[in-house]
Amino acid sequence: MLLAPCIPKHWPRFEIVFQYASTRYEIVVENPHGVSRGITQAELDGQALPGNQVRVPLAEDGATHRVRVVLG
Numbered sequence: 873m874l875l876a877p878c879i880p881k882h883w884p885r886f887e888i889v890f891q892y893a894s895t896r897y898e899i900v901v902e903n904p905h906g907v908s909r910g911i912t913q914a915e916l917d918g919q920a921l922p923g924n925q926v927r928v929p930l931a932e933d934g935a936t937h938r939v940r941v942v943l944g
Contacts, residue, residue: 875926875941877901878909894934903943912944 879886883903890897914921916928916939928939 896936899939913942
């Protein structure tokens, strides 16, 4: 799954839940600097993900995974 959020500058954050087969992804996008796009940090289950367009590997493991993205 490719994440490249583009949001209104006045949104401080948003959250979504993405279901892939039996697996749940809880995604939080934080916008502490009031920008529209540009990822400065991303994590999957607490582990850093590289790049400014983040690819989250999809697993069909029945677990709940947490994705955190910080814009800046």
